[in-house]
Amino acid sequence: MVVFLLSCAVLVSLPDAWAAGRRCVTDDSRNEICVQGTPRRVASLAPSLTEIMFALRSGDMLVGRTLRCNQPSEAAGIPDVGGYMTPDLERLMALRPDLVLSDRAGIRKEMVARLAALGIPVYVDDSRSLDAIGQLMATLGILLSREAEAAALLAEFDQRRSRIRDRVGKSRRPSVLFSVGSRPLVAAGGKSFIGSLIREAGADNIAEGESLPFPRFSVEEVIRKDPDYIMVLNKECQDAECLELWRRYPELKAVLNGRVFPMDADLLARPSPRIVDGLEQMAAIFHPNP
Amino acid sequence: MRKTILVSLGLITLLVAVSIISLLIGSTGSEIQRLWAMDNSSETRRVWTILLSYRLPRTLLAALAGAGLASSGVVFQGVLRNPLADPYLIGIASGGALGAVISIVLLGEGHVIGTSLAAFAGSLTAVAMVYGLAAAKRGAAYINTVILAGVIVGAFMNALMLLTISVSGSDEMQRILFWLMGDLSLADYGKVKSAGVMALTGWVLIYLNANRLNLLIAGDDTASNLGIDVRKARSMFMAVAALITGTIVSVSGTVGFVGLVVPHAMRLLFGPDNRILLPASLLGGAAFLAASDCAARVVAYPVELPVGVITALAGAPFFLYLLVRK
Numbered sequence: 257m258v259v260f261l262l263s264c265a266v267l268v269s270l271p272d273a274w275a276a277g278r279r280c281v282t283d284d285s286r287n288e289i290c291v292q293g294t295p296r297r298v299a300s301l302a303p304s305l306t307e308i309m310f311a312l313r314s315g316d317m318l319v320g321r322t323l324r325c326n327q328p329s330e331a332a333g334i335p336d337v338g339g340y341m342t343p344d345l346e347r348l349m350a351l352r353p354d355l356v357l358s359d360r361a362g363i364r365k366e367m368v369a370r371l372a373a374l375g376i377p378v379y380v381d382d383s384r385s386l387d388a389i390g391q392l393m394a395t396l397g398i399l400l401s402r403e404a405e406a407a408a409l410l411a412e413f414d415q416r417r418s419r420i421r422d423r424v425g426k427s428r429r430p431s432v433l434f435s436v437g438s439r440p441l442v443a444a445g446g447k448s449f450i451g452s453l454i455r456e457a458g459a460d461n462i463a464e465g466e467s468l469p470f471p472r473f474s475v476e477e478v479i480r481k482d483p484d485y486i487m488v489l490n491k492e493c494q495d496a497e498c499l500e501l502w503r504r505y506p507e508l509k510a511v512l513n514g515r516v517f518p519m520d521a522d523l524l525a526r527p528s529p530r531i532v533d534g535l536e537q538m539a540a541i542f543h544p545n546p
Numbered sequence: 547m548r549k550t551i552l553v554s555l556g557l558i559t560l561l562v563a564v565s566i567i568s569l570l571i572g573s574t575g576s577e578i579q580r581l582w583a584m585d586n587s588s589e590t591r592r593v594w595t596i597l598l599s600y601r602l603p604r605t606l607l608a609a610l611a612g613a614g615l616a617s618s619g620v621v622f623q624g625v626l627r628n629p630l631a632d633p634y635l636i637g638i639a640s641g642g643a644l645g646a647v648i649s650i651v652l653l654g655e656g657h658v659i660g661t662s663l664a665a666f667a668g669s670l671t672a673v674a675m676v677y678g679l680a681a682a683k684r685g686a687a688y689i690n691t692v693i694l695a696g697v698i699v700g701a702f703m704n705a706l707m708l709l710t711i712s713v714s715g716s717d718e719m720q721r722i723l724f725w726l727m728g729d730l731s732l733a734d735y736g737k738v739k740s741a742g743v744m745a746l747t748g749w750v751l752i753y754l755n756a757n758r759l760n761l762l763i764a765g766d767d768t769a770s771n772l773g774i775d776v777r778k779a780r781s782m783f784m785a786v787a788a789l790i791t792g793t794i795v796s797v798s799g800t801v802g803f804v805g806l807v808v809p810h811a812m813r814l815l816f817g818p819d820n821r822i823l824l825p826a827s828l829l830g831g832a833a834f835l836a837a838s839d840c841a842a843r844v845v846a847y848p849v850e851l852p853v854g855v856i857t858a859l860a861g862a863p864f865f866l867y868l869l870v871r872k
Contacts, residue, residue, distance in 0.1 A: 440724050440731050440850070468849065472724070475731065476572060477848035479596050482588075504734065507595050 281395050284360070284382035285368070291355055291377065294401040299351055301343050301358035305381065306331050307528035308393060309357070311409055312402040320351045322362070327522070327530070345370065355379065355399070359527075383527045385452050386417065386535075393529065409529060416532045417456070420539045424458030430484035430542050432459040433510075434519075436470055438488065438501045443473035450489075450524060453531070457538035459485070479505060485542065486510040491521040517541060550822050557829035561609065564833045568605045568840035569597060572847065607733040607741060607797065608839035608853070609832035612804055614745035614794045616812075616831025619805030620823055621752055621787040624759045625780050626689050632806035633791040636696035636784070639802075640703035641672025642795035646725050647707050651714040661725075662737075662796040668703070669792035675699045677784070684766070688780070727852030728801035730839050737797040744793040748786045749828055756820040759783065763818075801854045803861030804835055810868055834860075 280290040299320035300306040306325035309318055315330055324340035325331050337351065338344035341361055348356070353376060356363075360382040368378045379399065383392050390410050397406020432454055434444040444450035446461055448469035454461045462481040463473060478486075486508070488498035498518045502511050510516050523534040570578060573593065580593045618633035626635070634640075645668020649661045679695040680688055711722060752759070758779050761769040766776050791805070812826040838856040845851060 437720060439721055440729055442720060463848075466849065470720075471849045472720075472851075474843065474848040474850050475600050476596050476843075479592055479600065482592065505595060505599055507591055 279398055279401075281379070281398055283379045283395075285380045287380070289355075289377045289379045289399065291399055295355040295399070297351065297353045298355045298357060298400070299337060299348055299353040300325065301337070301340070301348075301356065301362040302381070303327065303340060303522075304359065304383075304526045304528040305357040305396075307526070307530065308396055309400070311529050312393070312397060312400060312405045314400045314402050314405075317400065319353060320348060327528070343367075349374070349376075357381070357396070359383075381527075384449050386456060386531065389527050389529070389531060390414065392527070413529060413532060416536065420456065420458075420532075420535055423539055424456075424543055427458065427543050429458055429460045431462055431481060432485045432487060432542070433462050433473075433478055433481075433483040434487045434489070435473075436489045436491070438498065441473050441475055441478075441501075442470050444489075445469050445471050449527065453524065453535055453538065457535055457542055459538070459542045475505075479508065482509050484509060484515060486516045487519050487538070487541075488516065489521050489524065490518045491525075549816075550825060553816055553822055554825045554829065557826060557833070561829050561833045561836070564837050564840075565605050565609065568608075568836050569601050571840055572601075572844050603735050603738050604730050604733040604839065604843075605836050606738045608730050608836045610738065610741045610745050611730070611794045611798045611801065612808070612831035612833070612835025612838075613749070613828045614741065614790045614831075615801065615805040615835070616808035616827040617745070617749050617752060617824060618787040618791045619809045619831075620812075620820065620827045621759065621783050622805070623809055624763050624820060625783050625787075626692060627763060628689070628693065629810070630806070631693075632802075633787065634700075634800065634802070634805065636676045636692060636788065637672030637699035637703060638669045638788060638791045638795060639800040640700040640707070641668040641670070642666070642792065643726055643800055644668045644703045644707045644710070645671075646796075646799070647710050647714075647722055650718050650721055650725070651710050665796035666792050669788070669795055672699050672703055673784075673788045673792070677781075686766075692784075724852055725799040726854075728799040728854035728857070730798050730842075730853055731850060733798075741794055741797050745790055748790040749824070751786050752783065753821075753824050755779070755783070756824050759820045759824075763820075799852075799854070801835065801857055803854075803857040803865075804831055807857075807861040807864055808834055811864065814868075 277293040278290055280288050283289050295317055297319045298309065298317045300309060300318060301322055303322065303325045306318065306321050307327050309315060310328050310330060318334050320337045321331055321334045322338060322340040322343060323336050337347040343363065345367055356371060356376055356378040358378060358380055360380060363378065363380065368380060371378050381392055383389050390413055393406050393409050393413070397403045434450055434454060436442045436444050436450070443463040444454070444461070445466035445468055446464035447466070451461055451464065451469070462478070462483050463471060486502060490498055499516050502508065502516050505511060519534070523530060573596070577593045580590045583590050615633055622631040622633055622635060623629060642665040645664040645666070646661050649664035653660055676692060676695040676699050680691040683691045758774055761772055761774055762776065762779060770776050808831040809823065809827050812823055812830050816822050816826050835853070835857070838860065839853045842851045842853040842856045
């Protein structure tokens with residue numbers, strides 16, 4: 257009888273103890289992602305999320321990454337599960353992760369469903385603004401039991417952003433063309449992530465009003481709007497080559513005044529904490545005399 | 547002869563009109579007025595830059611590409627005696643596309659010249675393969691073999707291209723896509739020169755032999771009875787047409803429907819005699835593609851559409867009309 261009562265007591269209290277270590281967050285796909293205790297084997301399917309994990313001092317939990325996860329350098333030692341946007345489900349499963357982090361582009365919905373059916377929670381991130389990145393860091397802090405580190409990271413993030421806001425202040429906003437591709441010319445529109453960076457760095461994007469985030473832009477419009485600055489993402493070209501296309505139009509203000517700048521794709525196209533470095537770089541270019 | 551001259555003059559007028567309109571469309575009234583202002587203000591310079599550095603090479607390239615593709619279309623439809631033949635039938639498009647995609651994916655950035663050269667090499671490889679497979683056949687067997695070999699080589703190269711695309715990153719996708727749908731926005735005077743020299747030289751060679759093309763259509767036996775070396779004539783025509791098409795594909799991507807639809811349209815209007823059909827297709831093709839490129843530039847301004855979309859939207863209904871008419 258006593259044994260029976262004791263075991264009932266234990267059985268009743270177990271769920272509570274179980275629940276105590278259980279943490280749940282909602283991801284950008286509106287799914288509830290829950291982990292039990294601190295995750296021990298985490299796989300990251302996006303370079304930005306790998307960076308955040310290391311920034312939150314949880315790199316020791318990482319057991320798998322994509323080939324494009326090149327930052328920070330410690331990530332190189334971790335086995336890969338394929339390329340970004342093309343992860344290998346088998347290799348991923350072989351790692352027996354208890355949590356998978358990915359962004360919207362890095363994993364297909366079918367794969368998320370497959371993993372969920374196997375009991376592996378998949379956090380899908382779709383951060384498209386600096387505010388969202390801040391939110392992401394806080395959320396991952398909860399998920400990975402690194403709340404303190406996340407708070408510190410977020411504080412520094414916000415502080416640097418407000419310093420940039422002060423620098424930009426009330427100065428005149430120059431006009432900018434941000435070219436994401438040169439052949440053919442593809443601009444970063446107002447609706448894109450880079451577009452939001454341009455706004456925060458204190459400039460006016462000549463492709464601001466476009467309905468597509470990355471419209472295939474007309475060179476005529478560039479000539480008409482004659483932007484003060486032309487930024488070229490160095491995905492397709494290396495530095496000097498990026499400026500080639502624009503040399504064909506020497507009458508453009510930006511070309512005349514030597515204001516065509518190549519920008520690092522790893523820095524700007526990735527929603528990671530280092531994005532503030534990119535933001536600072538752009539703010540310094542647009543507002544050289546604070 | 548008189549008919550040829552009349553038709554040519556009429557179409558030249560059309561081509562010039564289309565070109566001028568293309569150069570001016572997209573500019574506001576006040577901008578056009580600026581063209582007459584003789585000052586050196588930045589607004590005037592801006593309008594001239596748009597015209598001379600961007601629109602003029604583009605319109606010229608579109609005209610030359612259209613001329614070349616339509617002329618090649620006439621040749622292929624004649625030599626293969628098949629109304630569905632177009633310049634891309636013998637694998638030129640697939641070979642060119644494979645070459646371009648490999649260059650874009652492997653060389654990453656790849657200079658524009660690199661992609662064009664790779665595309666041209668790809669086209670020539672495809673043609674060589676098709677020619678090799680068909681060379682030994684005679685008469686009807688030759689034509690069937692060319693068409694079949696063209697389809698097979700085309701399918702094979704398409705498969706390789708899809709393989710290359712599937713291992714590429716997303717960065718190159720938009721570039722590849724625009725190349726496959728035809729992209730004239732990167733036109734410059736260098737490309738205009740190479741396309742021009744090729745297209746016009748090739749066309750002159752073909753036109754000088756327009757009569758032989760007429761006889762080839764009548765049938766191999768008829769042609770050889772009338773003194774034509776059928777094999778030599780066929781090889782010459784296909785080689786020249788393939789070179790023209792390969793050059794154009796390498797500078798403008800694969801623009802569909804021009805080589806297929808323009809010869810038919812011109813045949814409807816002016817009859818099947820190649821001595822008239824060739825100049826008509828040259829000029830009609832030029833006008834068609836120049837107009838399509840203008841539309842591609844303007845319709846969704848400042849977003850640009852690929853020109854192949856416009857030619858397909860214009861060409862497919864026309865082809866349907868031809869089918870229903872028959």
